[in-house]
Amino acid sequence: MSETNTLKSVALNDVHIALGAKMVPFAGYSMPLQYSNLIQEHNAVRNSVGVFDVSHMGEFVISGDKAIDLLQWVTSNDVSKLENGKIQYSCLPNEQGGIVDDLLVYRINEKVYLLVVNASNMQKDWDWIKNHNKFGAEMLDISDQTSLLAVQGPNALKVVQKLTDVNLSEIPYYSFVYGKVAGIENVLISCTGYTGAGGFELYVQNQDIKKLWDAVFEAGKEFGIMPCGLGSRDTLRLEKGFCLYGNDIDDTTSPIEAGLGWITKFNKDFVNKAYHEKIKTEGPTKKLVGFEMIDKGIPRHDYLIKNEGGETIGRVTSGTQSPSLNKAIGLGYVAMNFNALDSEIFIDIRGKLLKAKIIKIPFL
Amino acid sequence: MNFPSELKYTKDHEWVKVNGDTATIGVTDFAQGELGDIVFLDISSHGQSLSKESVFGTIEAVKTVSDLFMPVSGELIEVNPSLDSAPESINTDPYGEGWIIKVKMSNPAELDSLLDATAYKALTGN
Numbered sequence: 001m002s003e004t005n006t007l008k009s010v011a012l013n014d015v016h017i018a019l020g021a022k023m024v025p026f027a028g029y030s031m032p033l034q035y036s037n038l039i040q041e042h043n044a045v046r047n048s049v050g051v052f053d054v055s056h057m058g059e060f061v062i063s064g065d066k067a068i069d070l071l072q073w074v075t076s077n078d079v080s081k082l083e084n085g086k087i088q089y090s091c092l093p094n095e096q097g098g099i100v101d102d103l104l105v106y107r108i109n110e111k112v113y114l115l116v117v118n119a120s121n122m123q124k125d126w127d128w129i130k131n132h133n134k135f136g137a138e139m140l141d142i143s144d145q146t147s148l149l150a151v152q153g154p155n156a157l158k159v160v161q162k163l164t165d166v167n168l169s170e171i172p173y174y175s176f177v178y179g180k181v182a183g184i185e186n187v188l189i190s191c192t193g194y195t196g197a198g199g200f201e202l203y204v205q206n207q208d209i210k211k212l213w214d215a216v217f218e219a220g221k222e223f224g225i226m227p228c229g230l231g232s233r234d235t236l237r238l239e240k241g242f243c244l245y246g247n248d249i250d251d252t253t254s255p256i257e258a259g260l261g262w263i264t265k266f267n268k269d270f271v272n273k274a275y276h277e278k279i280k281t282e283g284p285t286k287k288l289v290g291f292e293m294i295d296k297g298i299p300r301h302d303y304l305i306k307n308e309g310g311e312t313i314g315r316v317t318s319g320t321q322s323p324s325l326n327k328a329i330g331l332g333y334v335a336m337n338f339n340a341l342d343s344e345i346f347i348d349i350r351g352k353l354l355k356a357k358i359i360k361i362p363f364l
Numbered sequence: 365m366n367f368p369s370e371l372k373y374t375k376d377h378e379w380v381k382v383n384g385d386t387a388t389i390g391v392t393d394f395a396q397g398e399l400g401d402i403v404f405l406d407i408s409s410h411g412q413s414l415s416k417e418s419v420f421g422t423i424e425a426v427k428t429v430s431d432l433f434m435p436v437s438g439e440l441i442e443v444n445p446s447l448d449s450a451p452e453s454i455n456t457d458p459y460g461e462g463w464i465i466k467v468k469m470s471n472p473a474e475l476d477s478l479l480d481a482t483a484y485k486a487l488t489g490n
Contacts, residue, residue: 038426039401231400231427298404298424321403321426328404350406350422 010055011147011206012213019227026230027120029056034229041232042323045197049153049220050228054201055209058122058143060115066135067113074132075105076255076276078265082107087174087192090263091255092128093272097279098251099258101125102243104192106176114188118245132271147209149202151216152236155223156199162219164189168200182215184208194233196240196362235320238329241290241361247301248288248317248331257284257333259361286314286333290361291345295354299330304348313338316347322363329363330356365490366393368459372475373484374435379459380478387436387475390463391423391454394488399425402454405447407432407465413439416474420465423454432464436474442466 007030010016016023021032032053034041044050062070071079077090086107092100101121106114117125126141133139151160161168166179166189176190181202188203204212217225234244243249243258255264256279266277293299299319307313319330334345341360346353367373372380377395381388396402407421414420416437423430444463446453454462469475479487 033427034400037401235426296404297406298429300429321424323401323426 008056010053011209012053012055015210015213016053016227021227021229024230027056027118029119031056032227032229034231035227038229038231038235039323041226041228042235044224044226045153045195045228045232045236046324047154048223048225049151049155049159049199050226050232051213051216051220052150052152052228052233053147053209053213054150054233055147055206056119057148058117058119058125058141059146059203060117060126060129061112061140061142062115062129062137063112063140064136064138065111066137067111069135070129070133070137071105071113072268073135073270074129075103076260076264076270077105078268079105079107079113080268084109085175085177087176087190088263089174091249091260092125093255093264093270093276094128094251095272096251097254097272097275099245099249099253099255100128100251102245102249102260106188106190120246145206147204147206149204149209149212149216150193150195150199151202151220152193152195152199152228153197155220156197159216159220159223159225160189160200160202163215171200182212184212187212194242195236196242196364197236234318235323238318238320238331239322239324239362239364241331241363243288243331244318253288253333254279254284256280257286258288283336286335287339288317288331289334289339289358290363291330291332291347291356291358292363293328293330293347293354293356294344295356296328297347297349297352297354298328299332299347299349299356305332305334306346306348306353307338308344308346310346310353313345324364331361334358365397365488366459367481367485367490369481371459371481372435372478373481373487374433374478375487376433376435377488378433378435380435380475381463382472382475385469385472386441387438387467387469388463389435389465389467390458391432392484392488393458394490396455396458396462399423399428399430401426402451405451405464407440407443409440410443411440413437413470416471423464434467435478436467436469437471438467438469440465441468
């Protein structure tokens, strides 16, 4: 296990280990996969409240007069539409028609933006943005000092509200404020998440994360709050049809094919815009769709998708048994002509062609 | 973690309970813990004669899929019917309700090559 030696730890590493978490290498970090039981963790978030330590995520501050020019150039969404305190989902298109990463863009003020990127792509993203910074915007990587808790679920607001005077119900989805939480000043309180269950993401300095964690669990006791790992994070996001970088989108998939046309704005210039505009105009050759299994079996990443005649028409990018729906679901790219809603497709599961049906996403 | 002393074990984390020439086979407490929530078993070799170490099916957890191997050679004479509707019994009772298959052994001498509880426990680092 030589890789263990080079793994980075999050600030709460000892807390996770003390809780009995199964720690796994993920994106260069040792991260909790699950604490006790993935399905219980999943259900805690869907039905009440759960907490994810996602401190491995990367945070970059882009600032200065030219910050917006750099962001308009490297991201696909229209940053000029952002107001102070608002957040945008976006992606970094590459020059080969794929995606460097997907990310969140926070507008702190007109000259300061916070980018939140996937841990697995942190260095790649930094280099990419830096290499495209012909504008002279200032760039600062605060990932190593920043910890992030995602408090998610229908009771998340009630839990966090016990710890702050900020009126959380006044923070709309994809908006944020700075406020005092659990006695910690200047917490970035963001109404976002990767679960589709509602809740908040709280950004603090590493030295404050233990205090925040303890306060959140104390406040959440009456709601049966649970610590949740990457396993349930994945089943929760997949039920909502959220893309996972490295699975559903990557350096080779176009945002148009991935159903991310809504964050790809052609009213401004950006890296490789002409290529993506052409795909949009001419129509893509494949599209990311959701499907459910009709025959018994569970689709997994990279399984082939076939037609009734056994010809390959696509591949699975994500799949799982959905704990909330109690059925097997997946996402995958399927060639045009085969990807209409309600179409029957076949998943090649270990040599057997098992029937599935294309259905709309989100699944839940 | 539980390692019943009356059972035989394999390095693939399966257990074998012998009754005459019939072997009842399942996965160990350690294995179910590593796999996590079991959601599906795919066993299509019912009635077939399979040799030791060949794949007789697959076990799927929410996040992973693993092959199941024959600990001994023989004919697969029974598949636990309750696993179809309650695969989670492998998590809750791996040595009891969660048994997976029964095999009519063709070469019971193969049992000698399996691990006892002490050796298996050591293998899992416990």
